[in-house]
Amino acid sequence: MSSMTGKVLQLSIFGQSHSRGIGCVLDGLPAGIPIDLERLQKFMARRAPGTHTINTPRKEADTLEVLGGLSDGVTCGAPFAAIIYNTNTRSSDYQEIAQKPRPGHADFTAAIRYGNWNDSAGGGHFSGRLTAPLTAAGGLALQALTQMGIRVQAHITHIGNERDKASDQAIMSNEAPYTIPVDLLETIAQHEAELGIAMANEQAALRAREAILQAASEKDSVGGMIECIAWGMPAGVGDPIFDGIENRIARISFGIPAVRGIEFGYGMQASRLRGSEHNDPFGIQDKEVLPLTNFAGGILGGITTGAPIVWRLAIKPTPSIAQEQRTVDMATMSPAHLRIQGRHDPCIVPRAVPVVEAAGALALLDALLEDGCYKLPASRPYRAASEV
Numbered sequence: 001m002s003s004m005t006g007k008v009l010q011l012s013i014f015g016q017s018h019s020r021g022i023g024c025v026l027d028g029l030p031a032g033i034p035i036d037l038e039r040l041q042k043f044m045a046r047r048a049p050g051t052h053t054i055n056t057p058r059k060e061a062d063t064l065e066v067l068g069g070l071s072d073g074v075t076c077g078a079p080f081a082a083i084i085y086n087t088n089t090r091s092s093d094y095q096e097i098a099q100k101p102r103p104g105h106a107d108f109t110a111a112i113r114y115g116n117w118n119d120s121a122g123g124g125h126f127s128g129r130l131t132a133p134l135t136a137a138g139g140l141a142l143q144a145l146t147q148m149g150i151r152v153q154a155h156i157t158h159i160g161n162e163r164d165k166a167s168d169q170a171i172m173s174n175e176a177p178y179t180i181p182v183d184l185l186e187t188i189a190q191h192e193a194e195l196g197i198a199m200a201n202e203q204a205a206l207r208a209r210e211a212i213l214q215a216a217s218e219k220d221s222v223g224g225m226i227e228c229i230a231w232g233m234p235a236g237v238g239d240p241i242f243d244g245i246e247n248r249i250a251r252i253s254f255g256i257p258a259v260r261g262i263e264f265g266y267g268m269q270a271s272r273l274r275g276s277e278h279n280d281p282f283g284i285q286d287k288e289v290l291p292l293t294n295f296a297g298g299i300l301g302g303i304t305t306g307a308p309i310v311w312r313l314a315i316k317p318t319p320s321i322a323q324e325q326r327t328v329d330m331a332t333m334s335p336a337h338l339r340i341q342g343r344h345d346p347c348i349v350p351r352a353v354p355v356v357e358a359a360g361a362l363a364l365l366d367a368l369l370e371d372g373c374y375k376l377p378a379s380r381p382y383r384a385a386s387e388v
């Protein structure tokens, strides 16, 4: 298994859902970035399981134990390494699954690929639990981006059939000079904290909650869509062909289990427009050239335009559902039925929102570092010898 990504900012994720711990090593973080560990832990808490009734009941504090990479709360240039201990595993839930693969999960493909030596408890290395260290690494990247005035925030556009039209319209109709809609983002954050649903419209969030609870009561699950926006990326970052900003964001985003699709800017709907409708005209603002609208989602030719980067991820419905499903018994090679036991998210979308932000931040920071565009504030290029 190779769970590594990144060119200059290289991330490696390790562990399984029910192993002693899970963690990450992040190489290539520039030295001199102050890291607020309390803020990082709060960011991780947005993803942690067991916090809302609409999520898996598995309770994990997801406390990050930092092993290296920081000195006096500042990145020191050495690889960042951290571990999160798994404290609430219940592997007996997975006894049957080792033999009878769950439809929609990775049990079957992992068994074939790894000759049945894979750890299937809790989904093993394939589990959504591995997004905890991804979120930790991405949380560091977010703090590094904040130093440069870049903000990355995601929200839910729909869960099942429940759509949040408020944020939808506000984001896509955003035009130059692309000011950050601070009030809207605060409302979304408040609804995420209170209702567990990162939507702008409270009624839509309540309906989305109901849709999740309804699916769960029917021993079923629902999917949805997350939109993410990065404000403040300078123009001219990225590369054509294989290392475009789309490629980079997509590569890390598909590291989030259950992601099924990605689109940028107007995305798939662009296929229905005419050039005259979809092209973003250029203008000049504050002596800089800028697209005046943002159907392109901030990327042309794989390179940033200076407008916000906008992308959306389609998340499938949780594969582990409580109703009886058809599978096979791989030991006896006979048809079988499976009733999945255990604790599962009836919808993955709510907890995946910070993970999407983390994945995006890692991709963008890596591109900035590779292109030599990452800049610490002018006030802190070196630590004065007297401070050492």
Ligand SMILES: Cc1cc2nc3c(=O)[nH]c(=O)nc-3n(C[C@H](O)[C@H](O)[C@H](O)COP(=O)(O)O)c2cc1C
Binding pocket: 056, 104, 105, 106, 123, 126, 127, 128, 129, 131, 256, 257, 258, 259, 316, 318, 319, 320, 321, 343, 344, 345, 348, 351, 352, 355
């Ligand atoms: C935050 C998060 C939580 C998840 N929770 C569950 C879960 O409780 N039960 C489950 O079957 N799948 C869950 N998944 C999805 C599976 O891990 C995923 O579908 C599986 O590993 C197969 O990978 P694929 O869907 O990318 O093909 C979760 C994913 C994420 C990102």
Ligand SMILES: C=C(O[C@@H]1CC(C(=O)O)=C[C@@H](OP(=O)(O)O)[C@H]1O)C(=O)O
Binding pocket: 017, 048, 049, 056, 057, 058, 060, 089, 090, 093, 122, 123, 126, 127, 128, 129, 130, 132, 257, 342, 343, 344, 345
């Ligand atoms: C623990 C987390 O989510 C888990 C993701 C997951 C899966 O198959 O992806 C299956 C469940 O694991 P378990 O059966 O051990 O409770 C979820 O609870 C987490 O995200 O931290």
